[in-house]
Amino acid sequence: MSTPIIEFKNVKKRFGDTTIFSDFNFTVEENEIVSIIGPSGSGKSTLLRILMTLEGIDGGYINVAGESLWHMHWQGQYVPANSKHLHKMRNHLGMVFQHFNLFPHMSVKRNITEAPMRVKGVSREDAEKSAEKLLNLVGLADKANSYPNDLSGGQKQRVGIARALAMKPSILLLDEITSALDPELVDEVLDVIRNLVKEDSFTMLLVTHEMYFAREISDRVCFFDKGAIVEEGKPEEIFISPKHDRTKAFLNAYLGQ
């Protein structure tokens, strides 16, 4: 088996007195699509946020693409990562947020070109060309000059996806990307992801409450509860014949069976 592209080893994470992860282990293979489901407060989003370096860890190690995310070698020692190391590591990762977090003062086009231009030094011309392609991909070619506040929730999120893709991450983190949307707008966003994985291979880690989507798109589904993976396996295993009582109870509540 090849080296996993993401590897959590004995990770600890606390928020004040609340322990999210006490000893968390988790791996993702390259080009694997993994859905994380589970009740809220179980640490699903925290997992993604730690990978995106939006949250630190209180213990353990995380490897991304064969390199330690939160640590680095310095003068023969293993030390907490500095901002330069984190900057380098973030290039592997892209994230789409539940609440979009688009930049409201920038046009849709500029939302997408901002990071490639500033971070990667791509010329404006090239950045705009690839922004056009991405907007085509998410079906918003006509919205390049609109501003986020003029878009519907579903459109905003599709821009959010295009913006993340513009940095060409090898790992895409999707944090409840349809949870803030009206039900009728969910599918237009999920369709973008469906097309995306059809056209290209991605390592994708998604936290979601869309059970049917998770079942359809994932290579593996992990059921999370209280900071641990209670049960994981192929979508059919988890959704059709879950073994653990907590998984059963959760799925029953969710799917209304």
Next chain:
Amino acid sequence: MNGFSWDWAFAWEVLPMILSAAKVTLLATLLGSIFAIFMGLVFALLRRSPSRILRNSIYWLVEFIRSTPLLVQIFFLYYVMPEFGISMSPLMTGVFALGLHYGAYLSEVFRSGIDGIEKGQWEAARALNLTTIDTYKDIVLPQAIRPMIPATGNYIIAMFKETPQLSAITLLEMLQVAKIIGSENFRYLEPFTLVGILYLVFSIVAAFGIHQVEKRFPKEGFTLK
């Protein structure tokens, strides 16, 4: 009844002198504002520095500047600094003192403006791997400036009204010139009244201007090229 009856001829005679002193007042306010905005931004950003020592030092420095009278600071800069080999003209001292004093106040305005930016904006910037500088320059400040305009404007008007304190270090601003005119002619009514009216007019015009700037400022902020 000398001094209790308004003398138009005298008022017209001294107006040019007062107006030319008004230029000094306005210049001190303009340069003071620029310096205050610069210092305010520097203080506000340093208050958010990752270094705790730096954060705390700036906090106490700002508290110190805000809690001591402007006049003491003006005197200190003008009479004490030369003993350390730093001497400046009355105007430059005034600009420096006003800028520092109001920069301390403005830093709180800027800080709360920056704090008002949603956490999600910072997180998106980080997820896109923008540097801290680019995050401030492209994402945070362009959105934070509009809500800062009214309070910043009020402080600049307040600063304008404090310029007479610079007469204490011999700066020939409006009030000082009016006082000199008064003592030379034994008539204070006209010069001081004119000064009062000019302050009123300038303040009203400035308040209106600031309101216009706020109104016309794009609601979402602006994008740098």
